[in-house]
Amino acid sequence: MRNKKQRIAAMCAVLAKNPNKLYSLNYFQEMFSAAKSSISEDAAVIKQAFEDVGIGRIETVAGAHGGIRYIPSMPQAARVLLLKELTEKMTDTSRILPGGYMYIADLFCTPYYVDGMAQIMAEWFVGARADFIVTVETKGIPLAMSVARILNLPLAIARRESKLTDGSVFSINYLSGSSRRLQTMSLSKRMIREGTRALVIDDFIAGGGTVKAICDMLGEFMIEVVGIAAAIVNRYPQKKRISGYRAIFELEELSETKIEISAC
């Protein structure tokens, strides 16, 4: 590496691409054939730059197994813009579907929106010391995976139908809050470990029945749910089957002619 500026450039890219991953200073020393003191100086420059622009902080972990990690955050202006844009998109009446539904699958499959919502959620739970993320297929998977990526945690996907490739599974039957239909959810035994801590991420919470079912299932394995978040929570029913969740948006009204949604 030719000079300090180029070293900083490459270091920033590595850190930014791998959020919440701890890199030893030694890793960068070898990468750039540079002295430890130089890498420390570079880290200080990066730390200041990231804070000035509001894109996160560099955390230093002391000790033999220490190093630096990048904990991203979203600048206030970017957050405002994202929420405004998503609100406009979601309240577009062409999204209204028959039967009181709305089409939003595209927003949960577009990297800019998915990563933006995931970043907001990741900031809520960065201190929660979760061991893994859980979600239920299908629509929330990209969002949950993006949160997992930002927090550098594995994801476990609960499935509606278990597959042969899941190996042994745990299943739970429950009544979905909205339709009062009997639903099944399965989680591969290999995906979870007793006594760990989970974050539950979903795209949409209506009655909370699905999330409650996940929490109940995790509870059977002494897995503590240390956070629950959805991108959108429906205002109705006001009495949910779960509490303590967080949401980015509240769906206030959805009729055949109107969608009202607001950032929480």
Added chain:
Amino acid sequence: MRNKKQRIAAMCAVLAKNPNKLYSLNYFQEMFSAAKSSISEDAAVIKQAFEDVGIGRIETVAGAHGGIRYIPSMPQAARVLLLKELTEKMTDTSRILPGGYMYIADLFCTPYYVDGMAQIMAEWFVGARADFIVTVETKGIPLAMSVARILNLPLAIARRESKLTDGSVFSINYLSGSSRRLQTMSLSKRMIREGTRALVIDDFIAGGGTVKAICDMLGEFMIEVVGIAAAIVNRYPQKKRISGYRAIFELEELSETKIEISAC
């Protein structure tokens, strides 16, 4: 922003977090209250640094709507390490499940592996001028979304069962190559546009029946499939129902006592 080094640090983070997204120089001028010439100089430093370390290139697009974008690549050493680690994980015989299956769902839900495999695929198709990525639920979704993220494209998820929240859907019935079972796949009409170009990404190809069904369905809408990739392709059956696909790994043998897999 205090100085040039800090400006470079912040610029790198923004570029690295948003691969294949075009940023006008004006965007950075405003972010840092800096002159255009300074931003151009910074971009040149970053370009050189990324190339030296092998983490990608900075592409300059000329003209009024031009700017710079980051096209990531994986350094050769990182690729070798990733493939070695994944091969070791996948050939672990504790992954063997009854009936000739293997448990690999965890690898497709771990950010480091998912992003690594996605990066390899993204490099294959960075010049393919695709408009969107398509996958079939469930296990391949994080991988497909990661490819979508790296290429900055939207993802369309074909579902096994269509949902009310998908709106109007197109469905296709097909015989799955391996089990000869009748399967259904649906794609929301709102997800696709006639005359566009698609990349098909899946976790596993056995006979190729599922991928063929996607291609057939897309063909009905004059959507050109400009690339097909799977993380793993099964060596058997050797005669697939599709051709022209790429894979990262080939599964050579899977019995009750042995898994053999190799990087392609």
